[in-house]
Amino acid sequence: VANDKRLSQVELAKQILDDATPREQREALIRQAIPRADEVIWAMTVDLDRDEVKEEYRRIPWVWRVAIAAGKANDAKVLAALLEVSLPKVDEPLRDWQAVVLGGGIINGFSLDGVWPGARITELLNARPGLAKRWRQTLQLAHTMADNEKVPTGTRYDALRIVALDTWANAKPRLAKYLGKTVDPELQQGAVSGLVDTTDPEAAKVLVAVLPDCTAENRNFAVAGLLRTPDRIAALLTALEKGTAKPEWLAPEQANQLLKHPDATMRARAGKLLGKR
Numbered sequence: 550v551a552n553d554k555r556l557s558q559v560e561l562a563k564q565i566l567d568d569a570t571p572r573e574q575r576e577a578l579i580r581q582a583i584p585r586a587d588e589v590i591w592a593m594t595v596d597l598d599r600d601e602v603k604e605e606y607r608r609i610p611w612v613w614r615v616a617i618a619a620g621k622a623n624d625a626k627v628l629a630a631l632l633e634v635s636l637p638k639v640d641e642p643l644r645d646w647q648a649v650v651l652g653g654g655i656i657n658g659f660s661l662d663g664v665w666p667g668a669r670i671t672e673l674l675n676a677r678p679g680l681a682k683r684w685r686q687t688l689q690l691a692h693t694m695a696d697n698e699k700v701p702t703g704t705r706y707d708a709l710r711i712v713a714l715d716t717w718a719n720a721k722p723r724l725a726k727y728l729g730k731t732v733d734p735e736l737q738q739g740a741v742s743g744l745v746d747t748t749d750p751e752a753a754k755v756l757v758a759v760l761p762d763c764t765a766e767n768r769n770f771a772v773a774g775l776l777r778t779p780d781r782i783a784a785l786l787t788a789l790e791k792g793t794a795k796p797e798w799l800a801p802e803q804a805n806q807l808l809k810h811p812d813a814t815m816r817a818r819a820g821k822l823l824g825k826r
Contacts, residue, residue, distance in 0.1 A: 558585055562592035565611050579614050586619035587630035594646050602645075606701070609649050616650040620658015628655060629673045629680075636683040643690035645704045651687065652707030652739075656714065656746065663777075666746050667714045688715045692723055695739075706739035713743030720747060725755065730762040741767045745774030753781040757788045760798060772803050782807065782815060789822045796823050 556564070556578075564570050565578050582589040593612050597605055616635075619627055635650040637643050659666040674681050691711035694700055700708075712723050720743065727740035741763065744752045756771050763771055775785040786807070788794035796804070807819035 556581070558582075558588035559592045561589050565589070565615070566593060566608055568607075575611070576614075579611075579618055582615050583618050583622050584624070584627060586615050586627055587634045590615055590631065590650060591634045594644075597644075597646070599642075599644070605644075605646055609646055609704075612646055613649050613653050616654020617658045617661075620655040621662050623659065623662060623664060623669070625673065625676065629677050631655065632670075632673060632680055632684075633677065636680060636687050637690065639682060639686060643687060643694055643708075645700065647687075648691065648694055648704050648707045648711065652691070652710035653703075656710045657707075657742070660742065660746050665748060666710075667748060670714060687711065688719075691715075692719070695723060695727075702733050702735045706735050706742075709736065709739030709743050710746070713746045717747060717749035717751065721749075721751070721755070728755075728759045728762060734764045734767065737763065738767050738770065741771050741774070745770065745777070750780065753778075753784045756781070757784050757794065760788070760794050768798055769800060769803075772799055776803060776806055779812070779815070782810070786815065786818045786822070790818070799823070 561578055561582050565575055565582065570578070590612055593608060593615070597608070616631070619631055631650070632655070635647045635655075637647060656666040656670070659669050670684070674684055688711065691708040692715070694708035695705050695712055697705070709724065709727060713720050715723075724740040724743045724747075727736045729737075732740075741756070741759070744756050744759075753775065756775055760768055760771055772785070775781045785794060789796060799807075804819075804823045808816065808823060810816050810819060
């Protein structure tokens with residue numbers, strides 16, 4: 550194990566991708582990969598031809614694990630280098646693995662850590678101005694991928710997470726398209742999670758409005774997103790008071806968060822609605 554620390558990125562990638570490597574060892578190798586996630590993900594994907602879909606999807610779960618670990622670690626230098634590796638070059642298509650790294654890994658990782666993805670990506674792009682054009686192109690390509698029914702739903706979910714970081718005017722109609730009751734739950738989750746990441750004030754209204762149509766799991770994501778800012782909490786409390794949202798839609802720890810809110814007015818409103826649970 551002592552020698553593992555000196556594994557090259559190519560060797561790390563090879564062992565992580567090798568189905569014969571025991572799962573625990575793979576997880577340990579992923580932890581080692583975090584400080585050079587860009588190099589390891591490059592090594593995991595550099596030899597993938599566009600027509601090798603089956604092989605791409607064999608690798609994607611492991612590429613994703615490295616990417617989300619890097620997203621949660623939130624090291625600016627590593628992430629800027631990872632954007633360099635995973636943003637499509639100008640006039641090139643958005644590959645499925647790239648959408649997974651960007652949407653499912655980096656953006657999702659930020660969000661799970663309570664970081665606003667849009668602001669963080671902007672910081673990273675400001676540090677590497679050469680990436681801005683590639684980022685704008687990726688946003689456009691993500692819209693197309695999100696609607697492409699030939700792409701697996703898990704990857705379309707990742708594309709929706711990217712779409713959410715477009716301007717609100719562009720993102721809103723695409724996300725709204727995947728919020729309905731009859732939508733595939735994974736796509737609905739991508740749209741809900743995208744709304745959670747969006748800082749436009751209107752996103753809170755859309756999140757509240759969609760609560761009745763969400764699956765139980767996606768509703769939980771939506772409520773968690775509504776607890777992130779005072780304005781969103783106020784919108785959720787108003788919906789509870791009007792009866793358009795139900796107290797039982799909040800998990801016990803979510804109700805507690807409102808009942809113990811630092812703001813006395815919020816606490817009082819929550820107490821009337823949730824105090825007898």
